[in-house]
Amino acid sequence: MSETEYDVVVIGGGGAGLAAAVSAAERGASVILFESEGELGGSTQLSAGMFTAAATRVQKELGVDDTVDRFFQHYMDLNQWLLKPGLVRRFCELAGPTLEWLLDLGVDVPAQLSGNAHTPGLCRAGVEDVWRAHVPKDQGYGLVQVLDKARKAAGVEVVLHTRVEGLLVRDGRVGGVVVDGMELTAGAVVVASGGLAQSPELVARWFPDALRAGDSLFVVAAPGSRGDHLAFGEQVRASVSGGGWGLMLPTAEFVRSHHWQAGFPPASRVHVNRHGRRFMDEDASYAVSGGLIDAQGGPTWMVFDEAARQALPEGYADWTPARVEELVGTGAVVRADDLASLAERIGVPADNLAATVARWNDQLPQGSDTDFQRDQTLAAKGATAPLAAIAAPPFHATRVLPAELVCTHAGLEIDVNASVLDEQARPIPGLFAAGEAGGGVLGNRYVGGGNAVANALTMGRLAGQSAASTARQL
Ligand SMILES: Cc1cc2nc3c(=O)[nH]c(=O)nc-3n(C[C@H](O)[C@H](O)[C@H](O)COP(=O)(O)OP(=O)(O)OC[C@H]3O[C@@H](n4cnc5c(N)ncnc54)[C@H](O)[C@@H]3O)c2cc1C
Structure with missing residues (x-):
């Protein structure tokens, strides 16, 4: 086992980052999370917290018959099969168990039908043929509070007001980050720094359709959505997926x-x-x-x-x-x-x-x-x-x-383990990504109410698990 200061470093304390930090710590990893802003939460905290998932206990309690296969088929059809089916299937398989994990941590989605994103329960918010959008009590804020409590219980250190500047790359693998001009070593790094909606230059490059709104364009994504993931990706020649797409x-x-x-x-x-x-x-x-x-x-x-x-x-x-x-x-x-x-x-x-x-x-x-x-x-x-x-x-x-402009989909391309892929589609050792920073799950169409939160938490949890396993193998 090589000596690193932490097993896992997580960049960003929104939904994906918190889920990654908690799940890595659950697997015994020592974890530190950096958040550029003065508080945790990112866009996740601003959201309705709506979470799309199939075959959940909430659906079962309400007698809603749903399956992963049906979720997958709808997801791919709506996106015209422009996404990698293997990655989408993984997401569809894991979204339900991730919601169950959140419920076990204390998130409250009451087994009642809900008519909108503001009433906790199960809602029909997309064009799917089954009620699949789970609205938690206290919305995105509630999700962040529960994850932060789990984070504290698991002993994950959080450093606020600290924008990670770059990745530490050594011997062909990512082995830490650069913060405040200093190098911090780690067995694995999870990039969960959100999207790029707050950077006009990056929006022009990666989601130019948004500019068709002209003077009417406005951005509701969190201030930290500056697209830092793309700079991290450039350092290691990562592939970018989802360019041209986002939610308006x-x-x-x-x-x-x-x-x-x-x-x-x-x-x-x-x-x-x-x-x-x-x-x-x-x-x-x-x-x-x-x-x-x-x-x-x-x-x-x-x-x-x-x-x-x-x-x-x-x-x-x-x-x-x-x-x-x-x-x-x-x-x-x-x-x-x-x-x-x-x-x-x-x-x-x-x-x-x-x-x-x-x-x-x-x-x-x-x-x-x-x-x-x-x-x-x-x-x-x-x-x-x-x-x-x-x-x-x-x-x-x-x-x-x-x-x-709510969220952007141009992220670092990930595989079924949330490993970031290079331009030859090979996993980059030590590097994982999730949420808006991870590309390949969010497509050209928004699937159901709750697509982006489900992506952040599901792939964030997976990235944390994969990062912990990688760090253990060093
Ligand atoms: C108003 C609103 C309502 C929404 N409603 C819904 C909904 O109901 N359902 C749904 O599915 N989606 C919804 N969305 C979209 C969804 O909330 C986001 O896509 C999702 O939560 C993104 O999660 P994330 O973890 O990838 O990013 P975020 O939650 O934005 O977290 C990223 C974090 O990383 C931090 N960060 C950035 N750069 C750095 C750096 N270099 N170093 C350290 N930290 C950094 C940021 O400050 C931020 O806190 C909504 C979005 C908004 C804005």
């Missing part, structure tokens, strides 16, 4: 914060394209909504009436009656006394818009939607009140577009 949530063009702060647009709204035609279920999942909007080949609008504006609840940054009124003054919300004038102002055919709104009014307030099946999405959310007709002038329109 559709939002109104004037919104600049996550819906928890910004609020929610009126339920009684219709989304139309440049032809004035409705083109989507207005509540469609993130798994498909961005793609539906992109496919319209021009501006897309949400249209709502005065009754909907007045019915908005107070207490949010953007979606309140007064704020929308204010936005009419700035031009960010277009207003007109009738639909024909509104159509003219937003540049869509007036006849089409009138027909679209008439059809919406014929169906949605009656609880049916034979074209886009929004009634089913609303039912899954537990919405019971019928939607009001869009009929009270004046009418309003605002652009809707994918503009909220």
